[in-house]
Amino acid sequence: MNVTPELDKQFRQAALREGLIDVTYDILDSPIGDLFVAATDRGLARISYWPDGMEETLARTFGPRVLRSPLDDVRRELDEYFAGNRRVFDLPLDLRVAPFYADVLAKLALVPYGQTETYGALAAKVGRPKAARAVGTVMNRNPIPIVLPCHRIVGANGSLTGYAGGLDVKLRLLQLEGAMLK
């Protein structure tokens, strides 16, 4: 006895309407591959290049009531970004991170579209000019890549250094934005 897609959809909508869900997720296709995206009622909470085990990660962070359901606003803004029609995201964010992470990610959010900045320069902006390595760790664990543009942070010599989605993805995002690369 299989639940029909229509019945399944009705249940998911009812669950959301009743406010019973801690966190909603979906998997979006994009020019750089599938993206796992998740949001709470406060805003966008996660983007991941690696969907395996993400439901469990969400349950531990936001609560066990994890449900897959379309995230239309997130899909639309990401589609616009990948089409080259969006330079700034308007999505509210739900960041639940330690204070140092929050400081670094807040400054990261201000790095403009199509521009790059070094780990050291970002560290200086949070008042910790010698903490380039710690800033690198924050970039590595950025819960919302693309929207919080850690792909715009590069090494002191202009090298791409590293990226959770792979260096090829970092390069593609910077090329999409028309960044000047060394």
Next chain:
Amino acid sequence: MMEVMQAEIPPFERFYVEHRDEVLGYLRRLLGQRAEDAWQETFLRALRAYDRLQHARNLRSWVFTIATNVAMDELRVKPQPPVDGVPVTEIRRDAFRELEHLTGDLPPTERAAVVLRYGYDLPYAQIADALGSSEEAARAAASSGVRRLRRTHERHA
């Protein structure tokens, strides 16, 4: 001694996908065409309680319990008190398949007990949880249901 790791509560999505089809099947057996509303109500009730779950053991019998409660509400009949002192009647699963189409005529508690026992292989301890009764009462309800099915079957035969 090895310490047993307490299993984590699975994300609701996994629990839902694992059980949605069999719960619908169960409710169809109990309620027929009225099953879809009861199915949605079952998973909404599960969701309302899900963040207060203390452990991940027996989630299957937990959701059958909720489904049984919803079905009972739908049938608006209180569970029948068990009959004491009656020997327990069991049937084989293949024998149950022949009788299953007659379960619609059983009283709700007997119907739930019989379907959970023979349709879903639940142990009596879990059927008791589902019915909110003792294990003996669950056994008696299933047993009484089976006898009633046989009688109905003989009348029709």
